[in-house]
Amino acid sequence: MLAVTAVALLSCVSPAALSVQNFGEMDVDLDVESERAQFNSTCKCGKKFTRIVGGTETQVNAYPWQAALFHKDINSIVCGGSLITNQHILTAAHCFAPETPLTAENMVVHLRDHDLSNPSETNLVERYAKTIHIHKHYDRPTIQNDIAIIHLNKTVPISSRLLPVCLPSSAKLKYGNEEAIATGWGATSTGGDTTNTLQEVKVSVFSRKDCLNRTAFEPIRITRKMLCAAGLDGQGTCHGDSGGPLIYLDQEQNYDQIGITSFGHKGCGDKVLPAGFTRVNKYLRWIERHTTEGVYCSGFTFP
Secondary structure (H helix, E strand, O other), rough: OOOOOOOEHHOOOOOOOHHHHEEEEEEOOOOOOOOOHHEEEEEEEEOOOEEEEEEEEEOOOOOOOOEEEEEEOOEEEEEEEEEEEEOEEEOOOHHHOOOOOOOOEEEEEEEOOOOOOOHHOOOEEEEEEEEEEEEOOOOOOOOEEOOOOEEEEOOOEOOOOOOOOOOOOOOOOOOOOOOEEEEEOOOOOOOOOOOOOOOEEEEEEHHHHHHHHOOOOOOOOOOEEEEEEEEOOOOOOOOOOOOEEEEOOOOOOOEEEEEEEEEOOOOOOOOOOEEEEHHHHHOOOHHHHOOOOOEEEEEOOOO
């Protein structure tokens, strides 16, 4: 299995403060009275797409919520993301930092993509950003609250090949020593180029105590709103995977997104030095507040 891993590498973390004007049409976590999320009982979130051909499972669109965030002027992938409603993408706030330079105006979101060099392979769906919500307490130097939501300009057609991922149903869930999967088009080796085809890697999620004992992410302080995870045998997330999902198969056999690829060390795929992820279940109320115009598929509930 190829290596795939995070992100805002520590060598790239800038001490500059977030400057909203650099981001174009963005709504930075407005405090508004929220409605509750809408659910569609006819679709089920978090179902991996599988199709058996001659006894072999095909991998195209296996993760039907996976999104690729492209800079349309340079035709290059900048970050990953995940479909959570029929018109919202969950990703990392640092994907919109000035050095990226991804904005609402120059971004195009690819869904149902697999091989970036062959978009006709999967009936690619493209959408643009209507609004980008960045957490108002996102802090670039420390990578705190590294979470953002893209409100798409149009809804997407839900199917087995284009389906939202589930979110966790509780902010109290713990994932220490659990196995999870990270996906993305990031580099497969330290210093390498991003890949054309979507990659997946199994990782082990550390408890916060184990994460703190294994490494120091200065100036990043590992908080309870973060997760750490590392792959085996040199596998893990790498630059280019930022914003992509860390998913976990729950007891109902649905894939829940438990993390957003956020940060890591200079080297990729180190089984001793873990990568860092935004912990999704600590932001459920924030996510719900900014997605009331979308429709979720059933399979989880907000607390």
